[in-house]
Amino acid sequence: MTGSGYGLISDAAIAIQDASVAWVGPRSNLPAEYADFSRRGLDGRLVTPGLIDCHTHIVHGGNRAREFEMRLEGASYEEIARAGGGRAGGGIVSTVSATREASEETLLKTALSRADALIAEGVTTIEVKSGYGLDRDTELKMLRVARAIAAQRPVRVLTSFLGAHAKPKEMDADTYIDTICLPTLQEAHAEGLVDAVDGFCEGIAFSPDQIARVFDKAVELGLPVKLHAEQLSNIGGTALAARYGALSADHVEYATETDAEALAQAGTVAVLLPGAYYAINETQAPPVDAFRKCGVPMAVGTDWNPGSSPLGSLLLAMNMSCTLFGLTPVEALAGTTRNAARALGLSDVGTIAPGQRADLAVWNAADPAELSYGIGINPLYSRIVAGREAP
CATH class of the missing domain: 2.30.40.10 (Urease, subunit C, domain 1)
Incomplete structure (x- = not known):
């Protein structure tokens, strides 16, 4: 056949x-x-x-079921994120509070249960991000837990430092990048905890100029970069990712054909995350036809996280990529094998x-x-x- x-x-x-x-x-x-x-x-x-989940946030404390209710009551993802803070609120910073409070042992126990769900569906490689600490100790704790998953389960784990994930309540974004994010990245790299550097480039997070400073540090350290880009709006994240030769640009719902051309020229993979699109009830789908036209490799991931994509099934993400985004089953399988490997900078798996x-x-x-x-x-x-x- x-x-x-x-x-x-x-x-x-x-x-x-x-x-x-x-x-x-x-x-x-x-x-x-x-x-x-x-x-x-x-x-x-x-x-x-073996399947590859190239975008997850499976190390975290708590959950955001209340945020799910808030969305059903009419609040937008951006409104929830801006409210943030307490457990009764929502957004990334609410998970930050729970993750800071959780012990390393507790985080590992819950992360292993999530890894087990992916393993049970044929996943052999998982990417795991930090980003729910927004302080030195918690970011390092998350990365140590991510490394420990592979020591306790028959699965390969790659880590991404996502220090530039959200603006912490206690300081402005520029001060945070200078005093927390960049020094923590330096230390995490020195401890061998980082395989790649990620960021969230969005109006509710960090600007392209701010992310560029993080990427400059990654380049200095010899680390590849990837980026959450154009999920809620187009503020230039995809173009930034292409300029730095990023392994991947992820979400990319608001990317344009010009963005697709830039990704193709840079050899950057577009990672499609239908779980987040579905969970926050988005209507702007990624420009799949433009990616095809320009020859941009497309990967598919779960984006498993406690807020915008509580999706623990890569097989369901494959189905969603077909039904919601129009991928073919051939593209969906390539997106969770060959192209997912490429999105992680791996050349020894995926085929x-x-x-x-x-x-x-x-x-x-x-x-x-x-x-x-x-x-x-x-x-x-x-x-x-x-x-x-x-x-």
Whole structure:
């Protein structure tokens, strides 16, 4: 079954040596050098690369169920964010309070339960952001917890420093960047806690000029950047991401065709996050046709967070990307494998090919479209992580 856009091979064989794929192709063509390898039949099941959730906020304290109620009562996402503060209010700063109060042990326990939900759907790589501390100690605590997830679960975790996530109540944005965000990034990098640097470029968060100062520090430290851009309005975040050669620009609902051209030229991935679009009842969808026209790779993530996207299913995010944004199932699968890997700067996962890390998902399915088609259906049979069967 080839030529469908998935690159499917019927009656295939995959040879795994140590942690990597050694060979893949039709079983009838299996080279003699692999004849003595132990074999395991999968009874015609579908095998894909392990899924990759390239945008999550799964380390945090508390929840924002009350904020969900506020939205249903008529408050907008921006109104809730500006109210902020206490537990009765909403927005990122309400999660900041809960995260600051939570112990490292408590944060790890809840993060592991969220990671388990993603793992149960065939996810083998998860990106995890900080950004609910907005002070030195809590940001570092979040990043340590994110690192600890991979030590306790068979999953790869990449971290993003999101110090520029929201303006803290206690100081203005410029003072915060100079006195808290940049020094904390420097320290987190020195401790080996950071794989990439992120920011939230929006009217309710930070301006392009403010984010540029954070990105300049990232460049100085040799760290790649990514950006929450054009989620609620267009203030130039996507153009900024392209200018810095960002790994990804995420959300991008208000991006333009000019933005798409800039992303294409920069090689930046557009990460689509339908969970947030759905949860805050947005009506402006990302310019998918422009991304296609310009050749911008599109990834798909859950954006799992306690406020604007309490979505713990990457399979549902795939379905939403098709039904809400018009992606094809081929694009949705590429968006959670090959393009998601690219959005994280990874070249050793996301495809099944010789030399690639053997991170695989085995499905009780025959057609890859089933992964995007099902709503609340999980056809996972098993996962293989770095060449080993994993729960």
